[in-house]
Amino acid sequence: MKVLLDLQYLNVATTGIKTYMVELAKAARKYPHPEVQWIFTHEPEEQSNNEKFKQSQSKLQRLNYHMDYFRWKEFQLPDLVKKHGADVLICPDFVSPAASLSCRRLTVIHDAFFWQTPQNYPAWWRKYFISLIKKGLKEKTHIITTTAYSKRSLQEYLSKDWPISVIYQAPKGLKNAADPQFLNTLKLQASEYFIHIGTFDRRKNIPLLVQAFWGYLQRTNSNKKLVLAGGPGQSKQMNDFPKVQKLVEKLGLQEKVLVTGYLSDTEIKALYDKAFAYVFPSENEGFGIPILEAMGFGIPVIHSNQPALLEVAGEAGLPFQTGSLEDLTQKLILLDEDDKLRKSLIQKGSKRSEDFSAKKFIDGFYDIILNAKPTKK
Template structure:
């Protein structure tokens, strides 16, 4: 069985989709199947390092990227299908070619955000992108998604015209050496800070976390820091970074709340190793990779009771009511005061993290590749 994996989108992917694509490619090579031959459209590391369109800011730069993406999906990728004659084409970035193809398609649609939160996207871009997604859902197509929550959401918006299967992904393999000097430079004592890693998209609810942390400091001033690592939201409509900056300034918490920006793998690793707890206040997620990364490092997790996060945490996290700042503050205080609870969270989290591995990730793909009726 010959499988063609489309990795073009790695030239701009920065968050969860990038992790998904890179870890899928790594797992395909690390855990080969005797009946499956994998062909990559690009070398993952080389494509991820391509800076041509990364950080495009001007309208011309963004237009050039969209034209390049369209050419790839509608002309170059179909040409590669003709060249390699795969039995299966996997597109892990929502979009499959609109052209008719002589092979099965596995299209990964990670979440239903484009349908659920239209206000977070430019209207023209959302209309265009949803059109691309729908035109690629044709012929022998099977949708792959990340959680049962995402599956149910997609069924609501797409119906059941195409089979939808859930494959749990693997967290990012942080193989780089830890950079403990990062903690020293940022004046972060070990086990002396809460952490969140990710973009400042509005759905992440980071202003809620800042306000809850401020209330926590008034009632339980033992953990003195909060680290919000990551870059701005992915569009003007989605970006809460300026809101968070102004809020921190208005609260006078510039010394207590650290905004280090994007970090290297070594810095991320050090951040996890030294954290007291991870806090995930998001109002909507398709999966929630940081939950598993944190649990794998023995870091307890406080997360909103959003359905995907509850599903991924599997009872090993400490949930609070989504959008309820008072409840979040109470959970921050509870975890700080109750050492036994924190120890239990660490133990349960380590066990839960074992359920999500690169080997299980690729085995699930192999089952669907070899058994079209699954």
């Protein structure tokens, strides 16, 4: 059976979708199936390194990218389906071609954010993108999503005609050696800093984390720091980066809160290796990859009690009430003062991370690829 994997979107992806696509491609190659022939539209590493549309700022650049994306989905990708005689097309970036195809489609819709939080997106872009998603849900389509929470959310907004299956993804494989000098560059000491890694999207609640960290410092006189790694939000509506910068300055935390920007894998691994804890205050997630990354490195995790994060963490994290400044502050203090709790979370987290392997990730796809369920035609 020929399976065509669409990797075009890697030329702009910078967030969890990039991790999803890269790890899916890696797993397909690492764990081949005798009945499946994988065909990649692009080499993952080469497409990830394509700089043509990355960091496009002008309206013309953004328009050029959307036109390129539309041409790919509606013309070039259907041509590749025909050229290779694909039996299955996997689109891991929400959108499948609107054109009629002879093959089955597995379309990955990671979350329901476009419907749940319309205020976070430009109105015209959101309308356009949702229309692309819906037009691609046709013929023999099977929707894949990341958690049971995302499945329930999508069922509220999409037609019941399409089956939705949950496949837990694998976290990023940080196999390269950690940068031994990176912590020195940031003047960080082992186990003396909390971390958060991700974009400054509004839903991530990073200002809440900064405020809670300030409260933690006031009540404990701790010397610990907070490291915020990642880039700005993906749109003006979503971007909390300026707000965080102003808040850090207002609270006088310039020496305590380090905003690093995007980091290399070796730098991220160095941060994970020596962190005291990972803090994930997000108000809405479809999955929550950093939880598993942190647990895999033996780092305890504090996270909001948002449904997807509770689902992924199991009982191996330390949850706080989503959006509660006081509860998050208390959890930072608790983890700092209770060494027994911290050790317990590390042990539980290490075991929990084993449930999200690359093998289980790709096996979920093989199960659907090789055991087709009846869908709308």
